[in-house]
Each structure stands twice: as C-alpha cells, then as structure tokens.
Amino acid sequence: SRADYPLFDAVAPEEGSALIGQIIAGGLINASPIMSEKLYTISGEGWEVLEPMQSGGMPGRCFVAMAFDSELDEAYYQGIKPAIIACGYEPVCLKEIATNDNICDLILSELRKAQFVIADFTRQKGGVYFEAGFGKAVGKEVFWTCREDDFHLLHFDTNHYGHLKWATPEDLRAQLSDRIMAEMGAGPRWRAGDRHTFPAL
DSSP states (O other): GGGGGGGGGGGHHHHHHHHHHHHHHHTTTEEEEEETTEEEEEEEEHHHHHHHHOOTTTTTTTEEEEEOOOGGGGGIIIIHHHHHHTTTTEEOOOOGGOOOOHHHHHHHHHHHHHHHHEEEEEOOOOOHHHHHHHHHTTOEEEEEEEEEEGGGOOOOTTSOOOEEEEHHHHHHHHHHHHHHHHHTOSSTOOTTTTOOOOOOO
C-alpha cells in the first residue's frame, strides 16, 4: 500500500512507488493485482540476487569417498580428516554419519553439496570410482589418492589423474594438505597460523 514506503527507506509514497517500479523493470519482482491492491512476489531472477546458487557447492564442504574398511580408519582419522580441517574446510565422510536414509540418495546429495571431493582408491572399491566420477561430472574438483602398495591396481580409466601416492597416514596428511592449499587455497574455517597445524591425534 501507499503507506508502506518507509519499508523501502523512501521519504514519500511517490519515491516508494518509483523504487518498486525500478525493481519490477529489472525483473526482480512480479506485481499481480489483488482487488484494489497489488501483490508483489519475488521472481526467479530476484531469488538469484538474494540467494545466489553456489554452482561449486557449499563453500568449505569436502566430501570424502573411500573404502569403509577398518584397515583404513587411520588413513581417514589421522590423514585425510586432519588435512582437510587444517586447510580450513569441513570433511563429510559417510563413515561418520549414522542415517536411516537411503544411502545412495545421501551420497548423491552430499556430492552435490560439496565444494570439492577427496577420493582414496586404496582397496579399489567400485563405489569410490562411482563417487569420484559423479563428482567430476557435476563439476567438482576431485583430489585422487591411493596407498602405494595398491597403486599398481588403479584402473586405467583413472590412473592418468594426478594421484597422491602415500605410505603412512602422516604422509597422506602432509601431501594432501599441500595439494588442497595449492589448488583450493585456504577454506572459510582457516585462521592465520593454522597452516600445517593439525589437531592432536
């Protein structure tokens, strides 16, 4: 209504009407007549301005694909996870998420939400190949890793990517943190002085 102009920080109804006209002309809102008033709704273009889509996923979120094998727990908890955190990012690994949801749907959802993906191919699990491929298909940066004693088993379709060949969790942690910082830069949770500072193991 004409009485709503203060909501736009306008000094008079005429100025409020002029501002609304500019927003409508810019395609950011739609005006529909409702009896003697107008109903204003935000258009798709308007929502893009208010809440732009992150084509690269949620900033700071990293999806980890790896074999669910107790033999690789140290690789995750002492290698991959602390490397991600030390670079200022948040790791998301389904081995840490208890859920009743369809696991396949959850994997695809988390891959879409991630800013980037780390895929460890040790044990050569088909799911890791799928998740890395899906990540690439939706435009995510994928970091490829594999333990050195399994490296010769990498599938020929992916072995030409720049895999980090690691020997120990500490080796994996150091190499991965260097690569993340080189390719992605510091994440939103990174603080000055955190470089190569890892949580206690």
